[in-house]
Amino acid sequence: MEEPVRPLAADGISLPRFELKAVPAPPSADAALPEETAGPAETAAVSPKSHAPEWEKRYRxxxxxxxxxxxxxxIAISAFVIDRLAPHDMHAFGTALAVLCSLPVSRAWSPRVLGEGPExxxxxxxxxxxxxxxxxxxxLLxxxxxxxxxxxxxxxxxxxxLFPQRYVLRQILHRKRRRGLCLLPVMAAGSAETVADLIERTRKEAHVGWRVEAVCTSSGHGEIKGVPVVGRLEELSRHVRRGGYRVVAITADQYWNPQRLQRLAWDLEGTSSEMVVAPVLMEVAGPRLNVSGVLGMPLLRVTAPAFTGGRRLVKEVVDRCGAAVLLTLFLPLLLSIAVAVKAGDRGPVVYRQRRIGKDGEAFTMLKFRTMVVDAHLARCDLEAANEGAGPLFKMKHDPRVTKVGALLRRYSLDELPQLFNVVAGRMSLVGPRPPLPEETAKYVPAARRRLLVKPGLTGLWQVSGRSDLSWEDSIRLDLRYVEDWSLALDMVILWKTFRAVLAGKGAY
Structure with a gap:
């Protein structure tokens, strides 16, 4: 927990891709461009591969x-229905024209956003x-x-x-990427440690579509995680042009300074290579980041997290109305589960537990009871078998769980009564996991930032591994949600929650 919090990529949520001219080390006193970088004549002598991969063209x-x-x-079906009531032939044409013009103008067909998750x-x-x-x-006109x-x-x-159609196409693309197809060739350049971390992330999150095929480091020889080191950092532009890499990923190294990064960007002009620079001073992503020019310098503006305001009001309305609608739809299921729990051992149907909510305020969270009555009295005897991460107590085969409770836990049906907490305003549909009081007592200062927002019925960590995640990873994902929250991210998490629940993976 002492290391800086890093956002992890979840399914459908891309790895950070920042086109920034910011670097970890200050520029040297010598403002001249480095002599070892390839000059214009040398660069022009190498014929760049400027074409996009064929699969990328086909997918677009x-x-x-x-x-x-x-x-x-x-639009044609709508015109047939509407025009039968009140004929207006030009309305269909105008609507079609507006839709077909607005999509490309809004970059909805840009290769850089296709398959990129919420964006x-x-x-x-x-x-x-x-x-x-x-x-x-x-x-009106x-x-x-x-x-x-x-x-x-x-x-x-x-x-x-269109939205479900895009989702289906993305899933087809992601399946191919997990089989090693439809991947963008990446050249990584930086220190051995940061490049190794990038390689591990791209292999773990194959749906992002990056495959590191070559590396440039200060030494210029060897291999990292099975990827060959093809040259030194000062030779990077020549290797990129010869190899035709789609992405040039710059990771932290003392070699990089503003002049060298600027010269590299110039050298890559006219190629299909996209230069991305990983920020190392702050691990922030999403709508809080903006790049603007001030005093002739590109500066990264990081806005404060939005815990109030119009977007939060919209979230509050969506939470309460959505929970009320779900309770109405799930009423037969809730009654059936209640009967099954009661018939199991004649104990209470609902389990009430004190949890910590927004700003550290305690509230009573509701769940269907999945354990035997007075299960908490037997916890001390099971501490040695604890498989939970950090302060969490978890067991894959907890002897206190009833037969009905095991089924409810597998598909997270025991969480449904928390919709009443959402309607009451104590929880949100999407947010960090609601912690126990004894858990918050062990929080380090960074982890306490989870309490800046309402806890959620589901969250980023639930769709990224659920109980299989380590404590550090669950904290990182919750903090990423707190820092980079958006309505679009909420929609993605809600959709992926249904997939995670149906799969029953990582829940016990």
Whole structure:
């Protein structure tokens, strides 16, 4: 817990990719460009491979074609239905034009966002919102006041088709990547330690689509994690041009300074290589990061985490309304589970437990009882068999769990009563795990930041391994959520929660 908190990549949540000109070491007193970097003449002599991989072209073409066909089909069906009530032939054409123009303008088809998790959905949503605004403005401009159905029904209908369609295409891409296909060739350059960490992450999170194929280090020889070191850092641009790497990942090393990074960026111009620089001064990602030029310098602006404001108000409304709707839908299931728990051993149906919520305030969390009555009295006898990480107590085969309770735990059905906590405003649908009072007593200062927001029914750690995660990893993921929260991230976590629950993996 003494090491800096690093965000871990979860499924569908990309590894950090920052195009920053910021480096860990200050520039040397000598402001001249390094002589060892390849000059323009030498660089130009090497023919760059500027074409994108064929699979990347095919995937982008598939996404564009699928979006066009689906959007036009939805609009055509809507036109048939609406025009039978009130014929307005130009409305369908105008809506289709608005959608097909807004998507590319919003970068919804950019290769850099396709398959990139929340950012892909964010650009798609931005494009469809822009389309709705254009249709509304067009109606006002041309005096066609009958555009309301097209703004409030047709464009949302297009969204209901495009979002699941994009998800299906991404899942197909991710499956191929896990088989070693459709990966972007990466050249990594930095110290041996930071490059080794990057290689491990890309192998663990294959869905991100990076495969480190070559490395440049200060020594210029050997191999790291089975990846060959092809040269020294000052030879990087020549090796990139010869190898045609899609990504050039710069990791921490004392060699890098602003001048060398700038010269490298110049040398890579005209190639298909994307230069990404991993920040080392702060481990922050998401919407809090902005790059702006001040006094002729590119500066990284890090805004404060948003714990209040309009977005949090929207989250509060979505939480309470969503929980109320889910309780209504799950009412038959809740009653069936209650009967099964009661019939098991005639004990209480609901288990009440004190947990710590936002700002350290205690509240009573509700769960279906999954253990025998008075199970807490037997915990001391089981401490030696504890398999939990950190202050958590977990056992894969806990003898106190009932037969009904084992089934409920496997599919997290015992957590459903917490929807009442969400409706009451003590919990959120998505947030950090609600800790026990004895757990918070052992928190280091960094871990206490989990208490800045409401605990959640589900969270980033639940969709990234659940009980199989180490204590450090669960803390890192919870802190990443606290620091980089967004509505788009909430939607992704909620969707992936259903997949994790159905798989029943990592829950005990």
């Amino acid at each position: 073409l598939t996404v564009v074609a699928a979006d066009l066909v689906a959007a036009c089909l939805v 892909e959905y964010r650009t798609l949503g931005r494009g469809l919102i822009t389309a709705a605004v254009l249709v509304a403005l067009g109606g 041309f005096g066609a006041l009958e555009v309301q159905p097209w703004v409030f029904f047709v464009v949302p209908a297009v969204a209901l088709v």
